[in-house]
Amino acid sequence: MEKIRQRAWVEINLEALAQNTRQIKKILSPQTELMAVVKADAYGHGAVRVAETVLQAGSSSLAIATLAEGMELRQAGIGAPILILGSSNTVAEIEAIAHWQLQPTLCNPSTAEMVAATMRRLNQTLPVHLKLDTGMSRLGTPWYKTEEFVRSVSQLPNLKISSIYSHLATADDPNTTTMEEQQRRFQEAIAQIKDLPIPQPQLHLANSAAAIADPSYHYDLVRVGLALYGLYPAPHLQPKVPLTPVLQVFARVTQVKTIPPGTGVSYGHQFIAHGDLRVAVVGIGYADGVPRNLSNRLQVSIRGQLVPQIGAITMDQLMLDVSTIPDLRVGEVVTLIGIDGNVEISADHWANALGTISWEILCGFKHRLPRVSINQPQKN
Numbered sequence: 001m002e003k004i005r006q007r008a009w010v011e012i013n014l015e016a017l018a019q020n021t022r023q024i025k026k027i028l029s030p031q032t033e034l035m036a037v038v039k040a041d042a043y044g045h046g047a048v049r050v051a052e053t054v055l056q057a058g059s060s061s062l063a064i065a066t067l068a069e070g071m072e073l074r075q076a077g078i079g080a081p082i083l084i085l086g087s088s089n090t091v092a093e094i095e096a097i098a099h100w101q102l103q104p105t106l107c108n109p110s111t112a113e114m115v116a117a118t119m120r121r122l123n124q125t126l127p128v129h130l131k132l133d134t135g136m137s138r139l140g141t142p143w144y145k146t147e148e149f150v151r152s153v154s155q156l157p158n159l160k161i162s163s164i165y166s167h168l169a170t171a172d173d174p175n176t177t178t179m180e181e182q183q184r185r186f187q188e189a190i191a192q193i194k195d196l197p198i199p200q201p202q203l204h205l206a207n208s209a210a211a212i213a214d215p216s217y218h219y220d221l222v223r224v225g226l227a228l229y230g231l232y233p234a235p236h237l238q239p240k241v242p243l244t245p246v247l248q249v250f251a252r253v254t255q256v257k258t259i260p261p262g263t264g265v266s267y268g269h270q271f272i273a274h275g276d277l278r279v280a281v282v283g284i285g286y287a288d289g290v291p292r293n294l295s296n297r298l299q300v301s302i303r304g305q306l307v308p309q310i311g312a313i314t315m316d317q318l319m320l321d322v323s324t325i326p327d328l329r330v331g332e333v334v335t336l337i338g339i340d341g342n343v344e345i346s347a348d349h350w351a352n353a354l355g356t357i358s359w360e361i362l363c364g365f366k367h368r369l370p371r372v373s374i375n376q377p378q379k380n
């Protein structure tokens with residue numbers, strides 16, 4: 001379907017994605033690799049397209065959350081190393097991971113034994129990544145048991161310890177006390193294994209925020225998601241690296257009408273017209289990823305001008321007060337997220353209004369919205 005025929009769509013600027021990738025690479029030392037986090041359909045941007053672009057622009061590997069996400073990338077012909085960040089606990093999953101040449105995260109010695117037994121039966125060796133819990137209290141073995149964990153896995157056949165990693169809980173906080181404590185624990189974990197007779201695994205700790213904030217968190221690779229998509233994990237990190245948002249969301253006006261004073265708008269009549277009101281109906285709703293909780297709080301842009309959204313956002317449509325654009329016509333484009341003339345509306349605006357984070361906004365755009373790529377970088 002052509003863009004011109006869409007009621008609403010997400011535009012993905014692949015050149016911006018490539019630029020962000022290069023900008024992040026620039027702040028890393030030459031020996032630090034960039035692992036692009038492309039889970040959740042690349043934060044709603046389209047995993048395959050994003051993976052191809054970031055790999056071409058300097059990322060060495062990919063991270064995803066689930067087996068199915070990895071299979072999608074392999075089926076699309078992507079050959080780069082792919083780490084599954086989630087935990088894989090069944091024999092069937094491990095068989096599929098081996099088949100698709102994906103790399104699992106191991107969180108404890110007993111899962112490692114199951115994986116090794118499965119790989120021995122398949123007569124193959126699998127690269128694995130050992131996860132330490134240094135303070136996130138999510139996946140991983142506690143950091144103070146690192147030696148026992150690594151030693152036991154290193155003695156198992158058919159496994160190769162590719163990396164040892166941990167994840168930061170507060171890297172976007174300008175107060176770095178907790179992050180520093182996690183780093184101290186990670187260092188302690190590394191010290192525990194320095195004398196083990198094993199090939200040196202890669203070490204990694206940083207997400208976008210830590211990668212941007214402080215080079216001492218870079219280690220052998222950084223796992224970067226949000227920053228590649230052009231958003232900052234926190235405002236104080238903005239001066240450190242120039243990033244450009246990759247995703248824009250557009251929809252079309254589907255009807256324009258004038259309603260008289262006292263008329264209610266949308267379900268529940270949460271909005272009542274005080275005078276004659278020019279109303280535009282737009283073909284996008286909460287089933288596309290515009291949160292219903294933004295009702296009466298959202299501003300969108302038309303012809304480079306901000307206009308307020310009014311009444312409850314419905315499943316497929318929402319209404320605008322377009323009294324300031326009396327000659328607005330059906331078919332005109334509404335910018336929900338993106339740049340329109342001098343107006344810029346970002347996922348951060350939505351996140352702030354909702355009391356959530358931009359990660360959730362980006363992941364919230366549904367597959368009903370076609371992803372349209374623009375500015376595909378030239379292959380070199």
Ligand SMILES: Cc1ncc(COP(=O)(O)O)c(C=O)c1O
Pocket residue numbers: 037085167206207208209223224225226227233
């Ligand atoms: C383990 C792990 N590493 C890295 C990332 C990337 O984080 P960010 O998008 O903040 O760069 C995530 C994302 O949630 C993650 O779960």
